[in-house]
Amino acid sequence: MTATVRRTRLSDEREAELYQAVIDLVREVGYEAMTMDAVAARSRSSKATLYRQWEGKPKLVAAAMRHSRPPVADDIDTGSLRGDLHELARTIGEGAEQDTVFMSAVGHAAHSNADLAAALREMLIDPELARLAVLLGRAVERGEVREDAPAIEFFAHTMVGALMARKVLEDSFADADYLTRYIDAVVLPAFGVRV
Known part of the structure; x- marks a missing residue:
């Protein structure tokens, strides 16, 4: 859609x-x-x-x-999955503080408001998931990630989870440095990519 x-x-x-x-x-x-x-x-x-x-x-x-925020995965193509994900970390990390506060407020409301959830899915979530699928699809085409890698299904979940969890667990925002380390320690190994 x-x-x-x-x-x-x-x-x-x-x-x-x-x-x-x-x-x-x-x-x-x-x-x-x-x-x-x-x-x-x-x-x-x-x-x-x-x-x-x-x-x-x-x-x-x-x-x-x-x-307020351009799509995070828009136009990212560094030639490698690690490079793409580090660029994604930089883009997300730049607005982590403002975005996390705002997204928490809106995300909470979306749980009980079907119209808000539908609007978010249509205007933000589905288009961004499609961009992330393209990013991962290029990694598969380059042979960096197996097409049947189980982690592909959970990639977006792991990134969103990192943003929310750091604030809850450490009372800090998931800035670019944190997300880059997280990608190298958690996301890339899940895809079978050696760092």
């Missing part, structure tokens, strides 16, 4: 301001307590415009998330 992109009458700059207001509000009060009224007030927009463009809070939040 392809993520739908709504055409807005807002300028790129104005749309960016609106998305930033959404992200700031979610960080401040959480997804559940954020209201369309608050977004309208913070972004100096009309509530009618917000509903006309995004239909409601779930799609607006998912669109703000997609806008």
Whole structure:
């Protein structure tokens, strides 16, 4: 399924301001307590415009998330799986602190809000999983990873798990250095790649 992109009458700059207001509000009060009224007030927009463009809070939040951070696996192709994963670690690690706080708030809400979960899957999760599959597919084509390697199925889980677990277990964010070490110690060996 392809993520739908709504055409807005807002300028790129104005749309960016609106998305930033959404992200700031979610960080401040959480997804559940954020209201369309608050977004309208913070972004100096009309509530009618917000509903006309995004239909409601779930799609607006998912669109703000997609806008605030480029896809993490987009255009990564260093010629080796290790190089690709280190670049992925750098990209993820750059926004680890802000992304982990925001994703925790939204992820928690998605458990009880089917519309939010569907919007996140359509606009963010499915496209990113497809990019990661391409990245791993190139490693298979190069002969770095066996096509039937069991770890392929769990790759995205291990990366997301590292982000969340470090904050919970160590009260630290999974920065690029941590993720690079994690990739070398856990992910690559799971694929049968010697470091």
